[in-house]
């Protein structure tokens with residue numbers, strides 16, 4: 382017990398720093414994936430056939446394979462590709478030169494950017510399918526009523542459909558958001574210094590503490606608290622939109 | 627001068643000819659009822675007038691202005707279509723109110739969006755909005771909804787919803803207001819209130835095209851009746867002619883079905 386009390390402040394500090402990185406990844410992913418998913422969904426319901434097909438394939442690939450593999454490919458892929466291009470080849474061809482320069486910067490910044498890119502693409506694809514369901518679930522009568530009243534396509538989307546869509550997709554989006562909080566731990570695979578990484582450090586030895594497993598267990602509390610707050614917030618939002626049906 | 631002229635309108639969906647050589651005209655203040663059995667193309671005709679469907683052939687004129695000449699193959703731009711469809715209003719069988727807006731907001735929305743495109747909007751925003759609100763309130767009062775203005779559609783009965791929808795269509799002062807079976811989605815005890823409102827509009831000489839299965843109402847309120855059968859106009863004339871002395875066998879058969887029911 383005494384040992385625990387001694388270790389706690391050190392561990393707590395470390396985990397907080399790690400959790401900050403977890404939250405940063407969480408918010409950056411949402412900020413990127415929510416709008417990107419909407420763009421993908423609008424593309425998927427558009428009349429452009431090639432675009433629709435391309436988005437379908439992308440969504441299939443991203444949803445059909447583990448996020449962990451996507452993280453690894455996005456983090457290590459560019460470096461491997463760049464490394465396979467010789468300096469001479471790059472000199473003769475601007476495109477090869479460009480590819481050769483495409484590498485994540487070293488260190489935590491590079492890891493974070495790579496993780497954010499992987500998470501944004503992955504979650505945008507999940508959001509895209511949810512949005513698409515939301516858009517297609519709105520009765521055509523809504524659009525036709527708008528058209529007959531002389532509204533433009535954009536006006537119909539923003540003034541008529543958007544809020545109905547948000548209301549319809551809020552429950553499934555909430556589920557994804559809760560999952561995202563937990564999924565951020567996958568970034569551990571590319572050594573992003575998020576909360577689990579921070580907890581694990583005390584197992585191997587760090588700041589004079591080693592062989593301690595409890596910090597790793599304790600990281601669970603962070604996820605629970607974050608998800609508890611999110612659940613309450615999202616339920617509030619859902620309630621706000623319950624004024625219409 | 628007729629307010630609306632439709633000439634040789636033809637429309638097919640794929641291989642099926644749904645409207646065949648439809649021609650008719652109406653004068654300002656007329657109430658035209660369109661009757662006919664299910665699948666005879668009544669809804670499709672209204673949708674063509676409102677530019678929700680594009681006819682394969684047709685000339686449509688409103689007040690001598692050619693709104694649509696289908697022989698000109700070039701597609702109208704979205705902007706042009708928008709302007710042209712404002713000559714018409716459409717009240718749907720299923721109301722199609724916007725659920726996130728109150729009755730008042732439903733009526734105001736389109737007029738407000740149009741006002742935003744006018745040059746004075748930025749400087750006179752408050753006055754214009756006030757004027758639009760007053761107009762919408764007048765219309766809702768006229769529909770007997772004075773104390774329902776701030777209710778959301780899910781808080782209203784079907785008959786009330788349909789009356790809001792009528793006010794919403796009237797807000798843009800269309801030249802011709804179309805109704806597609808405005809009472810078919812209503813419980814029988816609620817049809818009366820909606821029919822009363824439409825009758826009131828007819829008495830004030832609102833130009834209307836009404837697709838309906840309410841024969842007594844059509845007979846009573848119309849200045850002109852069209853009976854459609856299988857995509858064609860089978861018979862048309864005054865209500866006294868079409869209901870009282872139908873010339874076509876198909877019309878007699880159709881009407882006798884309704885007589886048996888009542």
Ligand SMILES: Nc1ncnc2c1ncn2[C@@H]1O[C@H](COP(=O)(O)OP(=O)(O)OP(=O)(O)O)[C@@H](O)[C@H]1O
Nearest residue numbers: 639640642644662663664665666667668669670671
């Ligand atoms: N979008 C469409 N695609 C294919 N066929 C259609 C479409 N819309 C209507 N039709 C067909 O066109 C015909 C006329 O339909 P319409 O809805 O205009 O009839 P209606 O007279 O309004 O019938 P009701 O009294 O049942 O409302 C029907 O045979 C219908 O199946």
Ligand SMILES: [Mg+2]
Nearest residue numbers: 668669670806
């Ligand atoms: Mg119909």
